[in-house]
Amino acid sequence: MERSNRPMVRGAVTPRDRRDTCGGQPGRIGPTRRARLVFGVVTTVAALAASMVGCSSDRSATESTTTVRAADSDGYRAEIRRTTDGVPHITASDLGSVVFGQGWASGEDYSCTLADQILKVTSTRAKWLGPGEGDENVDSDFAWKALRLEEIATKEWTEVDSRVRDLMDAFTAGWNAHLARVGADGVKGWCAGAAWLQPITPFQLFTYAKSIALAASGAQLARFVGKVQPPSTGDGAGAPSSTSAKPAALHSGGAADSPASGIGGGEPSGSGLASNAWALGSERSSGGGGMLMANPHFPWEGPLRFWEVQLTVPGQLNIYGAMLTGLPAVGIGFNEHIAWSHTVSAGNRFTAYRLTLAPGDPTSYVKDAKPVAMRHRDVTIEVAGAAPVTRTLWWSEYGPILDFPGVGWSRTSTLTFRDANSTNDELFDQFLAMDRATSMAEFKKAHRRYQGIPLFNTIAASSDGQAWYADTSATPNLSPAAEAAFKDRLKSDPLTKTAYDNGAVLLDGSTSRDDWVDEKGARDPGLVPYSRMPQITRRDYVFNANDSYWLANGKKLLTGDYSILHGAQDTERSARTRENLAVLSDVGKSSPAGADGRFTLDELGSAALRNGGFLSRELRSEVVERCRKVTTVDLAPRPAAVGQIALPGGSVDLTKACQVLDEWNGRYDVDSRGAALFREFLGQFDRDAVWADPFDPDHPLTTPKGLVAAPTDGSPDPVLQALATAAQTLAAAGFELSVPLGEVQIDGRGSKLAVPGGTNTEGATNIVTWNPGLNKAAQGEGAPVPPERLSTATGLTSSGWLVDYGTSFLMVVDFTRGGPKARSILTYGETEDRDDPRFTSQTRRFAEKRWKDVAFTPAQIAAQAVGKAYTVGAPRR
Helix, strand or coil: CCCCCCCCCCCCCCHHHCCHHHCCCCCCCCCEEEEEEECCEEEEEEECHHHHCCECCCCCCCCCCCCCCCCCCCEEEEEEEECHHHCEEEECCCHHHHHHHHHHHHHHHHHHHHHHHHHHHCCCHHHHHCCCHHHHHHHHHHHHHHCCHHHHHHHHHCCCCHHHHHHHHHHHHHHHHHHHHHCHHHCCCCCCCCCCCCCCCHHHHHHHHHHHHCCCCHHHHHHHCCCCCCCCCCCCCCCCCCCCCCCCCCCCCCCCCCCCCCCCCCCCCCCCCEEEEEEECCCCECCCCCEEEEEEEEECCCCCCEEEEEEEECCCEEEEEEEECCCCCCCEEECCCEEEEEEECCCCCEEEEEEEEECCEEEEEEECCEEEECEEEEEEECCCCCCCEEEEEEECCCCEEECCCCCCCCCCEEEEEEECCCCCCCHHHHHHHHHHCCCHHHHHHHHHHHCCCCCEEEEEEECCCCEEEECCCCCECCCHHHHHHHHHHHHHCHHHHHHHHCCCCEEECCCHHHCCCCCCCCCCCCECCHHHCCEEEECCEEEECCCCCCCCCCCCCCCCCCCHHHCCCCCCCCHHHHHHHHHHHCCCCCCCCCCCCCECHHHHHHHHCCCEEHHHHHHHHHHHHHHHCCCEEEECCECCECCECCECCEEEECHHHHHHHHHCCCECCCCCECHHHHHHHHCCCCCCCCEEECCCCCCCCCCCEEECCCCCCCCCCHHHHHHHHHHHHHHHCCCCCCCEHHHHEEECCCCCCECCCECCCCCECCEEECCHHHHHHHHHHCCCCCCCEEECCCCEECCEEEECEEECEEEEEEEECCEEEEEEEECCCCCCCCCCCHHHHHHHHHHHCCCEECCCCHHHHHHHCCCCCEEEEEECC
């Protein structure tokens, strides 16, 4: 029987009827071409849109599709049904088909984001977009060439499990099929009609996935590797090649909620990646099963946005949760047996090395008293509207050479680094195994077998009431001698200490002592094996807020002989960690868990959006007591400066400010009056300067503590000076001291909707903040240009505090006797299309603390259905 290549459509739908969700222009079904990259060789194959695509739109179909036929042996077929806020529930009879449906639905919501990232990882930004401002596209292309991402991916593509290749095949087939159906002009997003919006290959998607694994390592260092060149000859032996005179901060991207200087936080460079997560065991849940609270703090713009989805293959897979846009499977979520979330680990995903260069030869370094020549290669980048650009890229045996500001590449030394995730090809084996786990034992086995978690702690709860914390992220394995030498250098070498204070480990590249150690049981050579990774299982609770593993439970510290690269023990915890702990450990009638100390789903959701702050909890009453005793203080005038509004100074009456703080409940809700004033107050202090008693490792839960004492020598009281400065700053910016937070803390993506939450400095659990680097990157997507900052310390502008980063995919899960029940909020919505109501619908939910019930069962999905189901399909390649 001859197979038809006509589009597969369920329901009475003609081409001219297909539009909106499945479609673009009426009747627009045109041919396209797909470039396929296999093992570095580009071949072109025809892709007939009509034979690839079939869709019954949920807005224009005349008939609802309620079932999915068995997939043909050589065809994909999936049903997509949308529910509240546009969440897609995708059902198919095999894994390939359900991931095909995920690719299609992802293309409906986020075509531009993935296509744009493919340009990045294939080093073709300049080819399609031109050199960019200050050659930023050219520099990006060379940087990713220097990281050797495609080169390493090409080798791994021949070796990865066939299931992973099938996953990439299926997702790209779905994404490409949607693109073929609507055409570039019909895409709903900021890139509609762009010439670079083209089909992608499975290999390109695999390469992009590898770049995500580098978010706390190579992606942070990319801007320092694309332009590095040997020093020129001349006087001043030791003059660095970098033009910057001030060293930047090395940072591994571990625990940061605010923009980090130097190498820090995420992609785009400078954006912090962080999170909170709680897992409750049988002793703390009202029903005796496990419970989970997920709260990743991620960007509200760009490629690191989450996308909410359910994937169902009857009898094989039923997983609900979220994944970063443009990637298959689910990364944070739950099934009938397990719920989990991730937080960015405080450990190290790379180690930097200082190389001692061979005398008279700055392109060779000395190792174990022998010269080693660096490797180099000339690379040419195509540039739209300009001549191609060629640069020489340089590598040591560890990895790319770094042109780090203030250090650079001199004639005597330079920096390089080795990345623990450059060879991570187990990421999707890991995700699939977690998605399918039927017990906590199976979930742990997935971590032990694959060790594919790139940079995250894992916090999980099971239906039988276990709570598990582990840092199984890729971690370099150093010998005891190397760790001891590193600790010695921390005491004597300023650069090593500066690096470590900012989250990075700087080793000595002149000795093999500091090489990574191969150990049996590790995912790849040179990494810490699963058996030596910190983990703890409890029946009460575990949690993490981006500090190291040491404090995952308030009753039992997680101690042991763990690598220093996993993080530190006996060190101060952040105010955010302490607020998380306070919420979880609080018991009693007025506690978040109620009189019985056992959370219900309602109580867990309320605790997640409690919007408290640790410093207001600990210090507000002391500040009020202090300011009640003094009516006025004298404040010196302050001239205007970059990032600093002018203040008149003079005699400042604190009566109103004191009253506002006294009447404030210490929360960061949108209607809170006093939160804005307290934020500016805290902004006047350097870190820890507000505390009276410093951190004591013997009392990690209760120190530092107390408000800094008033001077006894007659000098100005720093607390009252800070409060007066805060009051004048708000007034100068045009805001009342009692302004509701929601009037001055708003969605910075352009909607100006009220946003609840606080900052890491304030010790809030619900984090929201602003990232200038993220905003600059998002301006190409239509993000507005923000006004200038009036307060560098807090980010205050004439519009208030703008938000484009923080709490993202909020989810609470309760394993009841009847199965899992869950609620969620995706704060920035399920689409990149700024004209779509879904772009802001959940931002309103967030402000109103109005959770949506997760539709998990068929009955729940049917009850929440928005529009009609539609079936999509295509032949397999």
